[in-house]
Amino acid sequence: MVSPILELKNINKSFGHVHANKNINLTINKGTIHGIIGENGAGKSTLMSIVYGLYQADSGKILVNEKEIKLRSPRDSIENGIGMVHQHFMLVENFTVLENIILGFEGELIFGKNLDKAKSDLKKLCESYKLNIDLDSVISDLSVGIRQRIEILKSLYRGAEVFILDEPTGVLTPQEVDELFKILRSLKEEGKTIVLITHKLNEIMDLTSEVSVMRQGEVVGHTNTSNTDKEKLAEMMVGRSVLLRINKSEAKKGDVVFSVRDLVVKDDLNVTRVKKISLDIHAGEILGLAGVTGNGQTELLEALSGIRKVESGEIYLFDEKISDQDNYLNPRDLKEKGLAHIPEDRQRMGLVTEFKAHENLIFGYHHQEPYSKSSILQEKEIMSFSKKVMEEYDVRPTSPNLITSNFSGGNQQKIILSRELNENPKVLLIGQPTRGVDIGAIEFIHQRLIDMRDKGAAILLVSVELEEVLSLSDRIVVMFDGNIVGEKINKDVTDRDLGLLMAGVA
């Protein structure tokens, strides 16, 4: 007997003018593992945050066990049996496992009887679900795989009947993934319901019995997993949206000017994100790096641009080694050698939003002539340069004196673009160039990149937007889980091919 345990009816949520969830209708049946698949920006995480009470929906209803409920905070969701394992773990680093689990549910003011009871209850839970966790160990000593199990145990302890997991395998090793799946299956045997949010198709096919596909804020499909296959799902995931294919001529490929050998890079939490990558980029070509966010692209870009050190491996620019495990050149040196970097996160890294436009237009080049002579900023040169470039790149409004935070996302991106491209770099690293940028600007930016390529620049384009990668690249590589899983010349490559690779299917 299949009965719905969680129903979402006409859920809408907007953040400013971004409509993250559009009229979502979703039914999760009890005792199933239900997958929600979609690309970046599809709205999956927002939806689940609403279910967990972290955000409030603008309109719509949520029903648990066919009764409508109001979810004003995580407390309400928890009390209704909803538990969530977030993508970024909600754990206190220097607490023990036990302390993290009982936080907020201690049951007593002074630790005493309840603490012992909690401990024995937790031990029992661990045994029944084979979770193998040492309750007295400190979080900072534990691997990512164990941390995730702790999050699951947390939800179990709080009496969850529905477990929502948001991109759970992004940080796990293959063995840890297997163990996680075992745990999820045993939870299901016990009658629990699992909602699995992921962009990885094999997980959907392996684990779930039902799957919903989301794209650009809407649910675009729902089916029983047994009635579908990866290709069909990939097609629904990437969709047949308006193609923004640019007209471009054949690339005139030159020599290899930028090369990466066996690169291994770790992130700030010491997790290996780039797992031995090798790449070559030729002058006069655009190498597109496709992949869903979180597969190591960010760390790769940071290593290539001199912001992050590498664990092992080497990076070469024009046959000169610019980075290895002992040393690396910093961004200023790299700029002087003809390498420019347009970062993925423009507000956090690429701009100082409190600066005026003309100040951001010389950011990183401010110490050079003609912007600076004997350390004095040359106002006239900077202003005339700014006006010229802002007109050339159609930055609106064309006011060099306007504070950068007042420009739209697209215009901010054009400011960064104009700044970096104006230096005529021979190698350009660019991440998510059109994120948050309106259609008109997208076309403009794309054309500029093609122009750079035609002038002989080597461009590495990292993007989660398949359309963009297909439209601009001469060659495409796909990154999945820290590895390059496919390389294709961009002739007759389809969305579906790339979608499969991006979702981890060989």
Add this chain to the structure above:
Amino acid sequence: MSSVVDKSKVPWWVSNLIVPIVNLILALLVSALFIFIAGENPIEAVKLIIYGSFGYIEGFAYTLYYTTNFIFTGLAFAVAFHCRLFNIGGEGQAYIGGLGVYFAAIHFSFLPVPIVWILAIAGAIVFGGAWAFIPAYLQAKRGSHVVITTIMFNFIASSLMIYLLVDVIRDTNQMGPHTIAVAKELWFPTFKEFGELIGIKVRYSPLNLSFLLAIAASVFVWFLVWRTKWGYEMRAVGHNTQAAIYAGISPYKNIIIAMVISGGLAGLLAINEVLGVHHKIVSGFPAGYGFTGIAVALMGRNHPIGIFPAALLFGILYQGGSEVTFDMPNISRYMFVAVQGVIILFSGALENLFRPQVESFFVNKLNIRKKG
């Protein structure tokens, strides 16, 4: 809760002029309450303040003398603040700056007067900057919070200077802990002497040439922070350290530069006090001016254009305040320290308390005007 205002529609004069004025008015209202609690009439106090500070020419001269000090310490705090550093050490840096002035004026007094003055100014800057260097280094390298270290250095400076004044560089012919006097030729010309030159008769006041030095320092700071590569880098590090690293700017280098320049500016206070007023190092000459500088900088939004009127306001409060303390025995000069605290509170910590209401009021008013 007021409605969210589109930030780009708010005219600059509302956010940078009206809101600070509203905050100032609130602070002054609270201060009036304090005066009332102390048992005096706030309105009478205000009248005395106005009279004392510009009711007669020497009073105004005194006001400008205080303003001079506040410009120096205000600029000092502002420069460091642009790099997101809270330099609370202005007192100590000014005090140690006095040593630089002393060495130049006493040990190099055989050189021509203008050269000695330049050496004295350089000495004040170097010694003041050096006193800020260690806290700067500790912040950059070890992450030790600059607020605590600079306050500690204030105490250390106090102990050190008292020791020096009592035991080492004391004027042994006199009773008090102070140095021997600087030669008369080296004294900065006062306003009284300037008056004599152009034919007006004024009584003595401590206003001297340092006032022009303060104006010059303001221009220098404006130029440094907004017109040079160093100022540009400092501001980038202060706003967004991550982005600064992306742009190849070194946070470490800029923290040190900002603090040392800040300390140097505070040191210039010693020129005013030593060359212009007392003509010797007197124990405790920084007299709280360093702390007032914080209020001046925050009120003036850390820009020389704002710092000048803020410094003037505090000059009025100090000079007018001394008139008040003279005539109203219940009000001590510490009341004006409290006023400073309230101003910092409303201009700094609570600066956004009424910002949404004020901004939306003006945006609506201007919109209505456009429609109607």
Add this chain to the structure above:
Amino acid sequence: MEIFADLASLLNSTLRISTPLIFAAMAGLFAERSGVIDFSLEGKMLTAAFVAAVGSYYFGSPWLGLILAIIACVSLSMLHGFASVTHKGDQVVSCVAINILMIGLTTALAAAWFGQAGLTPTLTDEQRFLEITFPFADAIRSIPIIGFIYSDILSGHYIFVYLAYISVPIVFWIVFKTSFGLRLRAVGENPSAVDSAGINVFAMRYKALMINGVLIAFAGAHLSTAVNANFFREMSAGRGYLALAALIFGKWHPKTALIACLLFGFTDALQIRLQGVELPAIGTIPVQLIQAIPYVLTVVLLAGFVGKAIGPRAIGQPYIKER
């Protein structure tokens, strides 16, 4: 026996001098563990000293003075919370404002109400806390070692001294052995984790600030109604900052912070003892330089020459809910 007398007096002084530091450090611990910077311990200590002295004078009871001091400090902590937690203002600026405000206001009101450049009236014995002698202290004194400890070091202190040392295990117990303490520490490390467990982050921070206000009041009351018999201007003399340094050095843990406070107290006691004394080889160190020792020590500790201190992870960052 000279040495014993010296040692006794040194240790005795250490216990007394450390007292306000301990209360202040414990106060700072609560605020900072919850993620709120508190540099305003100095201003609050001074406020408590003033209010306690004036309160004791007017109402004739030091206990009432203490209660008024607590009310005053809690109000200041709430003000700091209002500016920092609710209005997400700059926490350091808020602290600096409170310090300067109270340095000014306490002396200004003392001068206005009592004349004489900021001194409050001297309290009579009924209006202040007196030293407490342990029972049979005189008799026990002659017993070797036990007498020395009991009668010369432990007995004869003001009540605040004993309260300070008792407070440390109590604070330890609250912070590490209760659910309140667990949530407090969690809020300072990872407010999102606390939020996702359905606990109100802002309420936790306000509660922490309230406790902070109570504890710092004890420090100030000790200064003006126990050790001294009045308030005089700027009497806290930087103790609030020393306590903060002790807290940082003690890695925000009550036991180690206590040790740091004792170290400061000992240094100060030693400094007083060393004034005018001829040391072998060095000669007499000038008084003023000796007086600077606690402040120099603070800088040395903060420079992390004795180990780098990592504070609560989320300290100083206002918590913003929507990502």
